[in-house]
Amino acid sequence: MVRAVSSAPETFRRVSFEVPGGRMAGIAFGAQTATPDIVFIHATGFNARTYRVLLEPLGERFHVLALDARGHGLTTLPHKLFSYTSWKRHRDDLIAVLEHFTAPVTLAGHSMGATISLLTAGVRTDLVNGLALLEPVILPAAAYAGSQLPFGPQLQRMTMPLARGAAARRNQFASREEALVGLTGRGIFKTFPAEVIADYVADGLVEDGAGGFKLACAPAFEAATYTAQRHDPWGALRKVTDPLVLLRAEKGSTISEAAMHRVAAIKADARVATVEGASHMLPMERPDRARAAIESAALMARQGRKYHDALVQ
Template sequence: MKASRSEFLAVRGLRYHVRHWGDADAPKLFMLHGWMDVSASFQFVVDCLQKDWHVIAPDWRGFGLTERAHADTYWFADYIGDLDAILDHYAPGEAIRLVGHSMGANVSTSYAGVRPDRIARLVNLEGVGMAASRSEQAPRRIEKWLDELRAPPTMRSYASQAEVAARLQKTNPRLTDARAAFLSGHWAGETSPGNWEILGDPAHKGISPHLYRLDEVLACWARITAPTLYIEATETDMGRWMGAKDSARLEIDRRIATIPNVTTRMVENAGHMLHHDQPEVLARMIEDFLG
């Protein structure tokens, strides 16, 4: 495995953990992980990159080794604000190459439309947004949020790192033993002898009182000027909340088509965690696109 190094910096009042691979003088490549994941999740893709890159990957607020938010709720706009601050720190005034997976792809794709001049090339790994909300859903949604403030979500613990690895493989049966063992040491930590806890704030599991306004999201995507590569796995389950398979396919395609200069690719024999399932194929696609 290619060696990584950790750095901690202040980002909007939080102590942020940022993972680096490669020489600091090499071309920069930023990578953003998904929900309930960590920056080390990109290790396998980084190992397969053929060119020399300085890969910069933060742990989002409340994930991995980054400090948790000083609030009961995580607001999506804060991820965009954090990304803006991180780019200003590492690449002030530069148009950067940006790769995001799942939640990280949703953040990066919205950001690319908000600050189009900051992105040179964008790679979106299965970041197609969430189910569109309707205004009439607001009262019950806020009510549920209030209920969760009284009884906050919790995370289960594990008796060993091996149990954590088994949990990862239950979620993704394609994950090899070696990769599960590696990820488990970054995805969770031993807080006391025989007690392993996920390095993620349980508050992430709570509902947001804000509705997901799809029209606002797509308005951001429509402003993207950077060439964009959208990559999807053939065996993904990310569209299950969009309804039947055929209707989900149409909705995903409609959303991605909002991006002006987009190319789509498919990765065979992979699920939603395609960067774990087919890192060699994915690395090749990314580098071919980045030129």
């Protein structure tokens, strides 16, 4: 049986922002104000709409903006592979959007999006008043040193299993319905609720000009994203001055337990916790915990203080 791509009506606003080189697309929830309370960035390969189930309830209390990163979703910024060796490109895109606003915001993100949020806060503390990092990609220092080697990112695209798998991902579909059926219960989508997969497909596929559809995030670009690690989240972390909430998954996390403890040591007032039973797809598997983390960071930012004495519950 072919299921509808999305049976739910759009309960968000479509928005876009002119930035150097093109336009950055997004969706928004809650009251429309001059400056959002929360700006959310998605993980590699996904798009803002994939997180609708997570973010929509926050719209009851906050103005929430979720953006499609360069090379993803409906954003029209160029995404060539040449010289794509770090996530600073995405950091600068986010800064360009934040400069549209009149006040600082709470940044939140998943995986790559969490790290982009951290990198942004590290260089523009004036634009940020809080951070909620869901399964950030924060590697050991040695891994970043390896990325600095000549042609390091390019070589990793050919040798890293994650990058090779992404490069081989199926890219063409006859329809969004075919993609929905093909993705359900498979790979990284195995633990996703049906409505989350439908939201991913809705903005994650674009017309291919031949009557079918292709992935908005091209497999080659996704593969390059995994190996574009010439940035320094540890240095950014030391410069963060605002409330920080971090959730780590118990299984297959992109931040080791040792790294999480190092984060807590560098920022003693951070709220850090491991979500039992969750995988790297924590926001899809446990939206309640992820939503609570984002809300906590936003409330602490609103109150102009840091949290000192409890973990995320």
